[in-house]
Amino acid sequence: MxxxxxxxxxxxxxxxxxxxxxxLVNQPSVSAKHEGIQECAKMVEQMLKTIGFSTIFxxxxxxxxVVYGELKAKExxxxxxxxxxxxxxxxxxxxxWICDPFxxxxxxxxIYGRGVSDxxxxxxxxxxxxxxxxxxxxxxxxxxxxxxxxxxxxGSPNLQPIVKKYKDLFSADAAIWEFGGTDRHGRxxxxxxxxxxxxxxxxxxxxxxxxxxxxxxxxxxxxxRLVWTLNTLKNEKDEILIEGFYDxxxxxxxxxxxxxxxxPFEEEEEKKELALKEFLHxxxxxxxxxxxxxxxxxxxNGFMSGYTGTGSKTVLPNKATAKLDFRLVPRQRPEKIFRxxxxxxxxxxFGDIHVFExxxxxxxxxxxxxxxxxxxxxxxxxxxxKKAVVYPTSAGSGPMHLFRNWLGYPIVSVxxxxxxxxxxxxxxxxxxxxxxxxxxxxAAVIQDFASS
Amino acid sequence: MxxxxxxxxxxxxxxxxxxxxxxLVNQPSVSAKHEGIQECAKMVEQMLKTIGFSTIFxxxxxxxxVVYGELKAKExxxxxxxxxxxxxxxxxxxxxWICDPFxxxxxxxxIYGRGVSDxxxxxxxxxxxxxxxxxxxxxxxxxxxxxxxxxxxxGSPNLQPIVKKYKDLFSADAAIWEFGGTDRHGRxxxxxxxxxxxxxxxxxxxxxxxxxxxxxxxxxxxxxRLVWTLNTLKNEKDEILIEGFYDxxxxxxxxxxxxxxxxPFEEEEEKKELALKEFLHxxxxxxxxxxxxxxxxxxxNGFMSGYTGTGSKTVLPNKATAKLDFRLVPRQRPEKIFRxxxxxxxxxxFGDIHVFExxxxxxxxxxxxxxxxxxxxxxxxxxxxKKAVVYPTSAGSGPMHLFRNWLGYPIVSVxxxxxxxxxxxxxxxxxxxxxxxxxxxxAAVIQDFASS
Numbered sequence: 061m062x063x064x065x066x067x068x069x070x071x072x073x074x075x076x077x078x079x080x081x082x083x084l085v086n087q088p089s090v091s092a093k094h095e096g097i098q099e100c101a102k103m104v105e106q107m108l109k110t111i112g113f114s115t116i117f118x119x120x121x122x123x124x125x126v127v128y129g130e131l132k133a134k135e136x137x138x139x140x141x142x143x144x145x146x147x148x149x150x151x152x153x154x155x156x157w158i159c160d161p162f163x164x165x166x167x168x169x170x171i172y173g174r175g176v177s178d179x180x181x182x183x184x185x186x187x188x189x190x191x192x193x194x195x196x197x198x199x200x201x202x203x204x205x206x207x208x209x210x211x212x213x214x215g216s217p218n219l220q221p222i223v224k225k226y227k228d229l230f231s232a233d234a235a236i237w238e239f240g241g242t243d244r245h246g247r248x249x250x251x252x253x254x255x256x257x258x259x260x261x262x263x264x265x266x267x268x269x270x271x272x273x274x275x276x277x278x279x280x281x282x283x284x285r286l287v288w289t290l291n292t293l294k295n296e297k298d299e300i301l302i303e304g305f306y307d308x309x310x311x312x313x314x315x316x317x318x319x320x321x322x323x324p325f326e327e328e329e330e331k332k333e334l335a336l337k338e339f340l341h342x343x344x345x346x347x348x349x350x351x352x353x354x355x356x357x358x359x360x361n362g363f364m365s366g367y368t369g370t371g372s373k374t375v376l377p378n379k380a381t382a383k384l385d386f387r388l389v390p391r392q393r394p395e396k397i398f399r400x401x402x403x404x405x406x407x408x409x410f411g412d413i414h415v416f417e418x419x420x421x422x423x424x425x426x427x428x429x430x431x432x433x434x435x436x437x438x439x440x441x442x443x444x445x446k447k448a449v450v451y452p453t454s455a456g457s458g459p460m461h462l463f464r465n466w467l468g469y470p471i472v473s474v475x476x477x478x479x480x481x482x483x484x485x486x487x488x489x490x491x492x493x494x495x496x497x498x499x500x501x502x503a504a505v506i507q508d509f510a511s512s
Numbered sequence: 513m514x515x516x517x518x519x520x521x522x523x524x525x526x527x528x529x530x531x532x533x534x535x536l537v538n539q540p541s542v543s544a545k546h547e548g549i550q551e552c553a554k555m556v557e558q559m560l561k562t563i564g565f566s567t568i569f570x571x572x573x574x575x576x577x578v579v580y581g582e583l584k585a586k587e588x589x590x591x592x593x594x595x596x597x598x599x600x601x602x603x604x605x606x607x608x609w610i611c612d613p614f615x616x617x618x619x620x621x622x623i624y625g626r627g628v629s630d631x632x633x634x635x636x637x638x639x640x641x642x643x644x645x646x647x648x649x650x651x652x653x654x655x656x657x658x659x660x661x662x663x664x665x666x667g668s669p670n671l672q673p674i675v676k677k678y679k680d681l682f683s684a685d686a687a688i689w690e691f692g693g694t695d696r697h698g699r700x701x702x703x704x705x706x707x708x709x710x711x712x713x714x715x716x717x718x719x720x721x722x723x724x725x726x727x728x729x730x731x732x733x734x735x736x737r738l739v740w741t742l743n744t745l746k747n748e749k750d751e752i753l754i755e756g757f758y759d760x761x762x763x764x765x766x767x768x769x770x771x772x773x774x775x776p777f778e779e780e781e782e783k784k785e786l787a788l789k790e791f792l793h794x795x796x797x798x799x800x801x802x803x804x805x806x807x808x809x810x811x812x813n814g815f816m817s818g819y820t821g822t823g824s825k826t827v828l829p830n831k832a833t834a835k836l837d838f839r840l841v842p843r844q845r846p847e848k849i850f851r852x853x854x855x856x857x858x859x860x861x862f863g864d865i866h867v868f869e870x871x872x873x874x875x876x877x878x879x880x881x882x883x884x885x886x887x888x889x890x891x892x893x894x895x896x897x898k899k900a901v902v903y904p905t906s907a908g909s910g911p912m913h914l915f916r917n918w919l920g921y922p923i924v925s926v927x928x929x930x931x932x933x934x935x936x937x938x939x940x941x942x943x944x945x946x947x948x949x950x951x952x953x954x955a956a957v958i959q960d961f962a963s964s
Contacts, residue, residue: 092823150825156721214823255726259824268787269608272936273837274707274907276809277750278782278791278800283812283834284746291743294736296861298729330730335720339730348730357728360735361827366814367835371544371666372711372870373602374837374909375813375936382735383819385725385826409748418824455726457826484724484827 065196066503070188074496078171080107081184081495082164084146085173091124091147091214101125104146104183104208111191113206118226123218124210128229131190131204139203140509141232143463143471144183145212148175149484156486170489177481179238181490182498183208185476186236189502201510205232209459212238215259215419216459223462234432234470234509235463236502239456241477242494243449244326248440248501251473252433253425253453254460255356256388258397259418262289266378270366273374283365286380289410293358293384293401298340300358300386302404305397310390312354316452319428323449325349326479333480352455357387383418387457394420424461424471425453431512432470439508440474443501474501518644518955525640526948530623532559533636533947534616536598537625543576543599543666553577556598556635556660563643565658570678575670576662580681583642583656591655592961593684595915595923596635597664600627601936608938622941629933631690633942634950635660637928638688641954653962657684661911664690667711667871668911675914686884686922686961687915688954691908693929694946695901696778700892700953703925704885705877705905706912707808708840710849711870714741718830722818725826735817738832741862745810745836745853750792752810752838754856757849762842764806767880768904775901777801778931785932804907809839835870839909846872876913876923877905883964884922891960892926895953926953 070077084107089100101117105127108115113129124147151161151174159165161174171181186206193200207230209219223230240249264282271279294300312320327348331339338344343351361384366377386397398417405413426433428450440448454473464471476498482488522529536559541552553569557579560567565581576599603613603626611617613626623633638658645652659682661671675682692701716734723731746752764772779800783791790796795803813836818829838849850869857865878885880902892900906925916923928950934940 092825093821149827150819150821152819152821152825153722213826257826259826261824268785269934270605270937271786272908273809273811273813274839274909275804276811276839277803277807277907278795279786279788280792281812283815284742287739287742287812288748290736290739296740333720334723334731336731340732343730351729352727355729357725359725359728359828360733360739360817361725361825362818362820362829363735363832364816364820365812367602367604368814368816368833369545369602369604372713372835372837373544373604373813373936374665374709374711375601376811377814380815381820383824385824387726387728455729456724457726482721484825485722 062197063504063507066192067500069192069196070496070499070503077184077188077499078492078495081171081176081181084180084184085164085176086162088162089147089175089210090150091211092150097124097147097210100146101127101210107187108206111187112194116229118222120218120222126210126219126222127208129206131200133201133203134199137202137510139205139232140506141205141207141230141235142186143235144186144206144208144238145179145210146183146208147210147213148178149213153486158487169492171492172487172489174488177477177488177490178483181477181495182238182475185495185499186502189499189506192503193506201507212458215257216421217419219459220462223466227467230463231467232469236505237460237471237473238458238475239477240473240475241481242444243324244329244479246444247324247446247449248444248474249449249451250437250440251451251454252428254423255453255455255457256392256394256421256423257457258386258388258394258420260384260398260401261416261418262286262382262384263414264289264380268378270378271376273376276376279376281376282380283377286363286365286382289405289413290360290382292408292410300356302400304400308391308393309356315428319450319452320346320349323349323451353451353453354389356389356392359385361385388423390423390425392423394422421457421459422461422465424464426464426470426472428452430470432509433472435508435512436472436474436505439504440501443497443504514649515956515959517648519952521644521648522640522948522951522955529636529640529951530944530947533623533628533633536632536636537616537628538614540614541599541627541662542602543663544602549576549599549662552598553579553662559639560658563639564646568681570674572670572674578662578671578674579660581658583652585653585655586651589654589962591657591684592958593657593659593682593687594638595687596638596658596660596690597631597662598635598660599662599665600630601665605938610939621944623944624939624941626940629929629940629942630935631664633929633947634690634927637947637951638954641951641958644955645958653959664910667709668873669871671911672914675918679919682915683919684921688957689912689923689925690910690927691929692925692927693933694896695776696781696931698896699898699901700896700926701901701903702889702892703903703906704880706875707907707909708844708846708873708875709909710838710840710846710872712836712850712853713868713870714738714834714836715866716741716832720830722830723828725828728828731828733828734832735829738815738817738834741857741865742812742834744860744862754852756852760843760845761808771880771902771904772798772801775801775903805903805905806841808841808844811837813837840875842875842877844875846874873909873911874913874917876916878916878922878924880904882922884961885924887960887964888924888926888957891956892953895949895956
C-alpha cells in the first residue's frame, strides 16, 4: 500500500524531477578537464539538503570533493548506501552532438546531454525515490546514505584515502552502485561486479622541436617510436604481449557461466546500431558475452602526434602520445600490471618511453547467491514485470572494490538507462519513461530491503 | 661598376624592402588550410606589376592561382626564370611561437614569421634585385620571368597541367629555384637537386561511433589497426618494408660523392640545436650526409585518434588517421611507390585501410658540370667572399622536375635563409643581414649570367 502511494507521487511529480535533472546536466562537471567540478558538487550537496539529508562536503587536499549525505530512519534500521558520481566524461567529438551537450534538451521522449545517463539521471532518480518516501510517509524505512564522488570518470584516483578516513560514514548493510538500466526489450539489468581498469599514457620524445620532414634520415621520429612501442603491447589476434599479463586471471565460476547462458545478449541489435558486420574475431553468442565480461583488454583510447589538420604537412614531429586503458578481471591487480608494463617496455628496448598512470581500480564482484542480490532481483521482476537479466560481472569499471572488498557489504548495480543511452559518446540520453520507472524501482528496492 | 651602384641602391633601400616583406608575411597563405590564398596571390601579382612586370594571373578550375610575371630586356637576351611559391606551411604548434606567426616581428636583427624564410623572403629579395637594376640602370640585362605558385607546401598537385599548358611562358635558359641560404659560417649554399616526395594519408575505420572502452573485447579499434598497419611499413632499423620500395634507387655518381666530401657538414651544431645526443642510428660525418641526401624515407608527419585532451577518457575510438610522406631519390617514381604501398597493404591483410594521396613530386637534379652552375658558384664566392658549399642534391622536395626534366634548362637553388631559419617549424625567421646580402647575390647572378 505504502508503495502504491509512492508510485502515485512519482507519477504526479516526474516533470519537476526532470527539471532538476536538466539543471544538473546544465552544470558541466568534466573531471578530465577540471571543468565545473566545485559548482556541480555544491549543487548536488544542496539537492541532498533540500530533501532533508544531513551532508558532509568532503574536500581533501588532493582531488575533487566527495559529497556525503545521510538520512536516518525513525527507528534503528538497516542501512542502504547509494554510490554515485557527479562528474562526467568530456564531450568530444562535439560536432557529432545533435544538441548542446550541456543543454538537457528533450526530444521524442528522451533527455539528451552529457552525464544524463552516466550518472546524473541516477542521482536524481535515487534522490527523488527517497523524497517520495518522505513526502508520502514522512519517513524512510531504512537509513539512507549517499556517496557522490567527482572523479569516477578519471578512475577515482583519490577515493581510496577518503574511504579509509571516513570508513564509519561509508559503512552499510548493502549498497546500490551507480549504473544500470533496461535492455532493448525493457528487461531490467542487474550487475554484480566490475572489471578493474588501469589508465596510462605513453609518451615518446624526439628533438627539441618539430623539424622539416626532409631531415628524416637523421632525426628520430617519436611517432614511429610510439608505433613500434604500441605494436609490442598487443598483436592482431588481440593477445596482450606483456610478459605475465594473464598470470593471475581467474576462470569464471560454474554458477557464473550458468548465469551467462540466461542473459539474452542482443548482439544483432548491437552490431546494427554500430554498423558492424561482425564483432572482433567473429565472436558470437556465449563466446562474445564471455569475452565481454571475462576478457582482460588493452585499449588505445587515443593517440596524437605532429600535424593532424586538413591536407598535408611535411613535418617531423618531436612528440607522440598515446592514452591506453587496461581492463582487468579477478584477480589481476592494476599496480602489478603497471609494473609489468614498465618492465616490458624496458626489456623490449623502449625504456625511453615515458609512462604515466592516470588512475586505476581493482576488479570486484558480489556472489549471485547473496541475499541482497536475490531481493533486488525479485523487486526488479515485480516492477518491470519481466525476467531480470543478471550479469555476474560487467564489462565496466569503477571503485567498487573500496566498498565491497574493504567494507564488506553486498553491492548491486541498477539504474535508469536504456540500451541506446550512449554513455561516454555523443548524444548520451535517457528515456523519460525509463527514468520514471527506474525511480519507482529504487523506491521499491528501499522498501523491500527494509522488509527483507 | 653597374653592380656597385646596384649594391648601393640595395643598402639605401633595404628597410623599405623589409616593410614589403612584412606586409607579405602579414597576409596568411596556408595552402593546407585554404587560408588567405587568393589574397596573397593578388598581393604578389600587384608587387610584380608595381616593379614593371607584365603579369598573368593563372587560375585554372582546380588549384590555387599561379602568378606569372615577365620583364623583357631592351635587346634580345637570354632568359632567367625564378621559381617561387607564395603559400606557407600551417603554423602549428601555435603555442611554441614567441610572437604572432603572421606578425613579421623584428627582434635582434631577425624577422620572424611563417613563410619569412620559406618562401616569402626570397620572393621579395628577388623582386628587389630586379627593381634595383631598373632603378639604377633603367633596364635588366636578361629577360626575367617569375613563376610564383601557391601549392608548393602541399606537394604542388596542380602545377603539372599548368606547366604543360603554358610551356612557352615557362621556357628559359636557366632558372633559380626557391630556397637556399648560408651555413653557420656564412658560407653560401648552392643546391642542384631535390628528392621527390609522395604525401599520403591512411585512415582506419571502426564502428559508426565512438563507444565506451568497456566494449573493447568485441568492438574493433581502428587505433590499434592503424598501429599494426604502420608497423608493417617500416621497422626499427628504418628499413622500409614495402615490397620493391628500393628497386629503382640509383647509386650516387662518383663526382657527387666527391662533392659531398667537400661539404662542411655541421653535425655537432645541428645536434646541439635540436638537443640530440646523436643522429638516427648514430650516423655521423660523410655517412650522415649521404643518408640525408640519398636515403629515401617514410615519415609519419602526424597521427590522430580518439581522445587526446588532458587526463584520461575510457573511450574506444571509431577512426584513426596518419599522415605520411615518402622522400624519393633518383629514379624512384611517386606513382609507382603509391601503387606498391596499396599493394603492400592488401597483401599484408590491411586492405580495409583507406589510402589518400595528398600530392607528389619526382626526384630531380642538374649536373655539377653545367655552365650555369659554375657561374652561380663563382658569383656566390665573390659576393660572400667564402667558398661555396655545393650540394649535388638536397634533402628537400619540390616540383623542380616539371622545369628541369620537361623544359630542359639547368636549375640552381640559392636564397637568403640561414642555418637556424626553422623552416616549417615555430619561430621561422631570417636575418636582416642575410636578406640584404642575398638580394645583392641575386643581382650579381643576373648580371653574371648576362655576361656568361
